[in-house]
Amino acid sequence: MNRQTGKLVAAGVIWAFFLYAAVNSDPIDGYVSVIKRETSVDQSAQPAGQDDPLRRQVLEWKQQKDEQPIDAKLDPAWKAAVPGYNGRLVDVEASIRQMRSTGMTTPDQLVYKEVPPSVTLEQLGPNPVYRGNPKKPAICFMINVAWGNEYLEPMLKTLDRYKIKTTFFLDGSWVKRNPELAKEIAKHGHEIGNHAYSHPDMSAIGSQRIREEIGRTQKVIEDAIGIRPTLFAPPSGAFNQQVVDIAANEFQMKTIMWTADTIDWQNPPVSTVIERVRKKMDNGVLVLMHPTASSSSALEQLIKMAKAEGIAPMTVSEVISSNRLDVP
Template sequence: MAERKSRLWVTVFVAVGMIMLLQYQPIHEYISFVKKEQTVTAEKILDEKERLRAQVEKWKAERDEAPIDAVIDPTWKAIPGYNGRIVDVDASVEKMLATGVAGPEMLVYKEVPPAISLDQLGAQPIYRGNPKKPTISFMINVAWGNEYLDSMLDTLDKHQVKTTFFLDGSWVKRYPEEAKKIAERGHEIGNHAYSHPDMSTLGTQRIHQEISRTQEIISKTLGIKPILFAPPSGAFNKQVVQIAHSSYQMKTIMWTADTVDWKKPSPSFVIKKISGLMSNGTLVLMHPTAASQASLDQLLTIAKKKGLQPVTVSEVLSSRRLP
């Protein structure tokens, strides 16, 4: 009888200890205790997995985010959507049990795409990314300015940034090695028409010619088929956007913030102007000029300090969430 009473008191003692742990100790300490305590019954007083699940469900309620549909804005035209996220409760619990560590940083997420994507909006110009996605792109239109290219490429490498270069077709034909240099550094290549015309004044045949000749020379020189089109000087009309979309499966890209570097402003002017316009989804227009070359390093630094990740235009437009 005494021995049975003794065993009963041991069981009660363990139970009380477990309950105290559950009430006052962090989950990861509880998991560690359970793994070391070999005498605890299969039920482990309060099931470890269910306790974890309850906590994960609380975190889930705080951290789930609904997706955002792509929309046509009266000012900014087509704005891409942004994936939502939900906590995968089962995967999160299993991960915590396997590692012995429990906390919000161990949650496993699933992305949820929006019901309406950018592609579903049809032929629309694009001026910016989704205002919830913390990205920015310093896109560079190239039709001249070879003397500044190497320095700008080196600055991008220094910051480990890949961006988008929109190349004029006739420039690629004249300077194929320069074009290859850009592509070999891992940057995205876009189409900037062939002869830098005012696209809004052209007839159908000439619009096709400007886009198709550039596609052909870029494909021949770099083995790349661009999916983005930037009209020279930002001049376009509905027909230009429609042809780029339907005939070449290309999105027409404009900009959110313009350095106006072709006017030869001072680097300090460019830095002050653009830093004040930086926000989620901003597309910054640059050219290989002295002003942009001299301001790029500081602009990349400022963007990162603002919590913005400098990326390609395609990444800004993607609904994918950043890691």
């Protein structure tokens, strides 16, 4: 081996030694460890793609479960406004988070969000309302009060027994004579509506008298129980557009009619009252009642019938709102 060749061999040995030391040193080990950590991605912390089985399942359920909102509309047959109903849409991301958190992949773990309709009851302008939305599983046994004091207590007891709040439309002159009874109704948590002052035919009186009937009743109710009603029920269901406009524009009140009439003021048998309501019992129905012997005796069975149909008894305002009510 000549001198030049020896130098080359020695240099190669020295280079190999340093290369070996560098590869086995801590800095390189640390670098390699970092690279491994960065490339080992925690899949659970990353947004799931369309190929993720859980996401695919939630999207499939979403197609089945989504319910689009229903706009409020004017019913040409009834010549009245029909309230809208909020939609119910599956929130995909919230549902996935919920299922990963609970470890359960079942439809009851889906998370929903309510979506309001594009057209609301208020946007339709002043119109009478005869019912709630037909998709809403709610009903109101509303009670117009101008007489029949002896039946108020048993009706209140029945409502309390079933933990139901309903709407009482009070005649102004009745409130004037019976402020304590009016307070008792409000004390039970029921909604209070305006039923005019002297039970006139609202369609046959002038604008000034309409204002007096509604306004005087508003004042006497507010003086007696500190509540200012937002709902107006014309006595005997008699009204015209002028009544609806004045109630809405001057008193900020909706005019409320009914879907089913018990005609209980004729004192029919209890079975007749029940049958009249049974024929029309459905989602969104407003039932007209009075504190009579017939309706007082029929109320409990009517409540049971509604519940058996999956229809929840509640106030008029709740029935005609667009808020969802998903009864199990």
